[in-house]
Amino acid sequence: AQSVTQLGSHVSVSEGALVLLRCNYSSSVPPYLFWYVQYPNQGLQLLLKYTSAATLVKGINGFEAEFKKSETSFHLTKPSAHMSDAAEYFCAVSKNNDMRFGAGTRLTVKP
Amino acid sequence: KAGVTQTPRYLIKTRGQQVTLSCSPISGHRSVSWYQQTPGQGLQFLFEYFSETQRNKGNFPGRFSGRQFSNSRSEMNVSTLELGDSALYLCASSLESGSSTGELFFGEGSRLTVL
Numbered sequence: 429a430q431s432v433t434q435l436g437s438h439v440s441v442s443e444g445a446l447v448l449l450r451c452n453y454s455s456s457v458p459p460y461l462f463w464y465v466q467y468p469n470q471g472l473q474l475l476l477k478y479t480s481a482a483t484l485v486k487g488i489n490g491f492e493a494e495f496k497k498s499e500t501s502f503h504l505t506k507p508s509a510h511m512s513d514a515a516e517y518f519c520a521v522s523k524n525n526d527m528r529f530g531a532g533t534r535l536t537v538k539p
Numbered sequence: 540k541a542g543v544t545q546t547p548r549y550l551i552k553t554r555g556q557q558v559t560l561s562c563s564p565i566s567g568h569r570s571v572s573w574y575q576q577t578p579g580q581g582l583q584f585l586f587e588y589f590s591e592t593q594r595n596k597g598n599f600p601g602r603f604s605g606r607q608f609s610n611s612r613s614e615m616n617v618s619t620l621e622l623g624d625s626a627l628y629l630c631a632s633s634l635e636s637g638s639s640t641g642e643l644f645f646g647e648g649s650r651l652t653v654l
Contacts, residue, residue: 464645471543471629471645518582526595527572527643529582 430455430521434530442538447491447506449533451519454500459523461502463493466516466532475517478502489513509537541566543632543646551652557618560649564611564632570594571613572643573605576627585628588613589635617651625653 435450453461460479464472476487483495493504504517514537519530544563552558564571572595573585584597588607605615611632617624627650631643 469647471647472631472643473645474642477642527584529574531581 430459430523430526431528432461432519432521432530434517434519434533436533437531438534438536440536440538441509443511444508447504447509447513447535449504449517449519449535451493451502451504451530452500453502453519453521455521455523459521461493461495462520462522463487463491463502463504464518464520464529466518468515472518475504509535511537511539513537543630543644545628545630545646545649547649548647549650549652551654552620553654554620554622556620557616558620558651559614559616560628560630560651562613562615562630562632562646564613564630565644568632568634568644569611570633570635571607571611572631572633573613573615574629574631575599576629576648577625582629585615620653622653625651627651 432451432453441447462477463475465475466472475491476485478485478495486492491506493502495502516532516534518532521528546561570589572587575583585599586593586605587595591607602618607613627648629645629648631645633642
């Protein structure tokens with residue numbers, strides 16, 4: 429079964445700094461990959477998804493992720509962090525109607 | 540378009556009781572999935588319903604059950620509650636049997652506390 433591993437349960441950056449949240453997947457064939465964001469006391473919201481059309485995927489709020497098959501990675505980046513980006517981020521993989529989420533990375537943005 | 544609605548948002552129960560949570564999907568969505576979210580275990584898949592049929596089931600005991608009605612609304616039930624069932628229960632809907640394309644739309648969750 430496929431799975432995802434998010435490296436780092438907590439990431440802290442300064443406002444204006446680069447955001448890099450890491451996700452590695454395990455799957456025998458290229459799966460569908462996703463990043464979701466969860467703000468406090470809310471459900472999850474889709475940030476972006478990879479479905480094999482393009483390796484660099486642009487999402488909402490200035491986030492993007494690059495699918496690298498050779499590294500089995502799908503890291504999430506944003507060039508300049510904003511205070512409103514503070515949230516928990518989940519990487520997810522889906523294949524054959526089976527979606528699995530990573531453990532999540534809590535992003536803190538310092539002023 | 541209204542989003543996914545979950546009720547109740549918060550509830551407190553005692554051990555041994557049972558609870559029923561409700562989820563109304565986005566209009567036109569036929570698939571509803573349920574997840575349990577806890578600080579220790581993260582997001583764990585409970586089950587998915589599509590057109591009133593359970594399509595997929597996670598690794599949870601039989602105390603956790605669900606159903607879907609003809610209007611796509613879904614309920615999940617937990618019987619004989621245990622302290623460890625305290626969690627945020629998230630419902631997600633999608634147009635098709637959703638997890639294959641990942642377009643899951645989540646509700647805000649029902650936070651269950653078991654005392």
